[in-house]
Amino acid sequence: MRAAFCDQMQRRKNETLLALILLDLGERIEYARMNILPSVEHYKAAMALVLERDLESFRDDMSQSLLNAVRYIVVRKALWASSEAIDLGVFSCLExxxxxxxxxxxxxxxxxxxxxxxxxxxxxxxxxxxxxxxxxxxxxxxxxxxxxxxxxxxxxxxxxxxxxxxxxxxxxxxxxxxxxxxxxxxxxxxxxxxxxxxxxxxxxxxxxxxxxxxxxxxxxxxxxxxxxxxxxxx
Incomplete structure (x- = not known):
């Protein structure tokens, strides 16, 4: 995963973004089962990948689904686990x-x-x-x-x-x-x-x-x- 994140070509692929989303999901499951606090590393990395990509790379249905998944993660973190104000304008612009x-x-x-x-x-x-x-x-x-x-x-x-x-x-x-x-x-x-x-x-x-x-x-x-x-x- 780290190798893919460091590779410029891999960073723009849906598979890399999906992997980060699944890692965040795994941490949330672990938190629900064993009360181990999840880190912010994976969702911040997912946000970084979203910001790097241009509008044209989010035209297909799979990319749009991943975009909405990242949006959900960010909103959930902000509403229940973070004191940071959120700005979701980037997601709206990429629709x-x-x-x-x-x-x-x-x-x-x-x-x-x-x-x-x-x-x-x-x-x-x-x-x-x-x-x-x-x-x-x-x-x-x-x-x-x-x-x-x-x-x-x-x-x-x-x-x-x-x-x-x-x-x-x-x-x-x-x-x-x-x-x-x-x-x-x-x-x-x-x-x-x-x-x-x-x-x-x-x-x-x-x-x-x-x-x-x-x-x-x-x-x-x-x-x-x-x-x-x-x-x-x-």
């Missing part, structure tokens, strides 16, 4: 010219990144350096509500024919209008984007349960004054 999915997916990616940042800020405010600071918690609650609103607006912006019930079904014949629809919006791609949306909804729900309800500016000011008076007396 088969489907501008509709590019715009919608990229808009959701921006919301995902902001939610991940908020999650880290909430953790710092509840258990870290700014633990128990009322004005910090209040600001984070306001940010969470804004992200809730943005996610609702994103859901409203999704094309009506993206609804899962409008995706292709093997029971429909070749003359069905749904067959034409799925050529524009592939069912696995739409399902992946919907899944990201559900993950963000769950993250926001967890954040909202961790944070107190936003308080008024007057209450925050009183909290600051009380804290200052206590410090002065001490």
């Amino acid at each position: 088969k010219g489907r501008a509709e999915t590019h715009t919608v997916a990229l808009d959701l990616d921006h919301i995902v990144s902001r939610v991940l940042v908020l999650r880290n800020q909430v953790s710092a405010s509840l258990w870290g350096e700014y633990r128990g600071t009322p004005w910090a918690l209040n600001q984070l609650s306001i940010t969470r509500r804004l992200l809730d609103t943005q996610l609702v607006e994103w859901i409203k912006s999704v094309p009506a024919n993206w609804h899962p019930f409008l995706q292709s079904n093997t029971n429909f014949g070749t003359s069905s209008w749904r067959r034409d629809l799925v050529e524009i919006y592939s069912s696995y791609e739409v399902a992946l984007i919907y899944n990201h949306c559900r993950c963000v909804q769950l993250l926001l729900l967890g954040i909202s349960q961790s944070l107190p309800s936003p308080v008024s500016d007057a209450n925050v000011t009183r909290g600051i004054e009380t804290s200052t008076n206590i410090q002065e007396r001490a």
Whole structure:
């Protein structure tokens, strides 16, 4: 594997990218069975190979499937095991010219990144350096509500024919209008984007349960004054 990764010709082959994806999968299985934390080496190497290749090398179905597999790995790492913000624009740009999915997916990616940042800020405010600071918690609650609103607006912006019930079904014949629809919006791609949306909804729900309800500016000011008076007396 190392020899293939160091060879410029081998690096551009689907087989090399597939091998890295399978190695990452093997680590996840090992983690599930024996609780051994997986490394980030394989998925970062897969990302490096994706970034090296040009658009033309991802035209065939196998390459597109591998691209979506790498995208899934990166999103999963970012949502559950990493504090890094994610930018999935590279995957959208490498899709088969489907501008509709590019715009919608990229808009959701921006919301995902902001939610991940908020999650880290909430953790710092509840258990870290700014633990128990009322004005910090209040600001984070306001940010969470804004992200809730943005996610609702994103859901409203999704094309009506993206609804899962409008995706292709093997029971429909070749003359069905749904067959034409799925050529524009592939069912696995739409399902992946919907899944990201559900993950963000769950993250926001967890954040909202961790944070107190936003308080008024007057209450925050009183909290600051009380804290200052206590410090002065001490």
